Amino acid sequence: MGTEPLERKLAAIFYADVAGYSRLTGEDEEGTHRALSAYLDTLTTSIEKHNGKVLHYAGDAVLAEFASVVNALTCAVVIQRDLKARSEHLPDQRRVQFRIGINLGDVIVDRNEIYGDGVNVAARLESLAEPGGICISDMVRQSVEGKLALAFEDLGEQQVKNIEKPVRAYRVRLEGQITSSSSTPTVDVSAKPSLAVLPFTNMSGDPEQEYFSDGITEDITTALAHNRSLVVMAWHSAFAYKGKAVDVRQIANELGCRYVVEGSVRRSDQRVRINAQLVEADTGNHLWAERYERQLEDVFAVQDEIALSIAGAIDPELAASESKRARAKAPENLDAWDYYQQGLWHMYKFTVEGLAEAKTLLERAIDLDENFAAAYARLSYVHYQRTWYGPHESRDDSLRQALTCAKRAVTLDDKDALGHFALGRIYALQGRHDMAIAELESAIDLNPSFAQAHFGLAQALTCADKMHEALPGFEEAIRLSPHDPHMWTFLHLKGMAYYKLGQLEDAERSVRKSIRQPNVTYRPFATLVSILGHENRPSEAATVMRELLEKKPEYSCSYAQEDILFAGHPYLGEKFAELYVAGLRKAGLPE
16 A cells, blocks of 8 residues: 555635435436436536635535635526526426535545545535525635625534534525636626527438437527526526427526527438427517528538527517516616616617616616626626717717726627627727737627627728628628617618628618617618718608607708717717718708
8 A cells, every 4th residue: 555645735625515316316216317317417507616626525424625616606506596487387296406515625646536634514504505595604704804794693512423523504595696806707607598499400300410400409509508698598407308209498496597409301313491499488478480491512511600690580580579577677677687687678779768768777777786797798788789879978978988898898708799799890890900800800709609899809800901801700790690689780781781881772771770770870871861862862861851850850061060970979980971971961961
């Protein structure tokens, strides 16, 4: 036997176990196993996100270690809140609830495992926790004091099995909001929408085509997982339902998800038809459905294209559904996620009043969670929009605030496409074209199905006089998200790109489509008047001008000059600004 000293280290030990697992499996073995598999995926993902390491699974138990006690406890709180939200619609006797114990102690390291009293104490603390709760040792409480805004209930000295000395234990109160001084984003994800992509059904009548339907399912799951505002179930959890006729609501209950994507694939020779639909789990309502038909010159290219299309189309539908849920809640029940969703709803009105309300709501979300990166990104975008729709004299101030919020978002979570999108839009407005393009390309790399990022990049390229490169980006944004709340501006800026190229017929066609969108502002009307002025069509220009002045009574040539020059930054170029205003004059717009 070796006499070398054993490797030891100090670690935060995380131990989780399912409460009443034997009873749950006795009542519904298969359903409980599926739910447990999905929940273990959630635990693993959260542990890794908070810089922890899963050491091993033992049936329904998980042992993990962290170098940071703050990260360990933050992770535990996020997990418990997430699982509570995902199972709150289930009867008490069917909920899969974890108990979590956390200890800080010296452990023996051997073959990538840890041993010793430090681990044993964590396991005993787990047994003292309530179902859905967390119990910690006094060492943990002392270590996080002043670092996390959490309350603790003193359970006193506890004599636990196989541990010689009593252990002082504390119950963590989960009602409050957790904040941290660490760099790890600690937004409470419990309110984030969760979604599962079920295996698409192979309708081809050829078992050898299963690989294609499975590939589509996995690609859609991967594409959706790029969205940091969405909790996506791991694909192997959803694949447990392959070939089984199970009600969507039952599947959602077992996996603990709010939405389900399902569909079918039919392939014949070199043609494929794919049907996809988004279902709200608790009601069974279909929120969105679409059919895709493609030629199969390149199978993998078709898989990628359709997966991105489905992910892009689902994103605004989920946002609309989440906004509706948030607005239906009583004010006293709102959390950071609800304020965030309500803020987006007001932001997409594209009005001065809507933006003011969005600003207030997003600031409330940040007050509740100072590390909410997406809220900072969207608040930045609100300030950006205020430069367009607020008073001209306040533009510089709004732009400074937008830049501050965007940089904060990227600092908090540089893997979230929203922050890079917000930063890129601001740089484009400031005439910093190379920086704008780099940030927006980063946003697309992080989330390839993010239609607004494709649009933002196309706009930045247009500002940089690279219109031929920009036009495919506008098309991609429109294809990815055909019901996006930004659709009017997708079409308007596409028209501006054609206008800068001198292709007035194409510009007019795109701008007229923009005008038909439901939340359109005055700007496309002004652009159409300018185009019609250059085309010497005075009667048509006069008709559109009346609509323009109904939406913006103070609009004039001098207002337009100031509007498009954008506080000294002619973001579309000085020559184009002159051309634009000249068209308005030709159409008869008052000076």
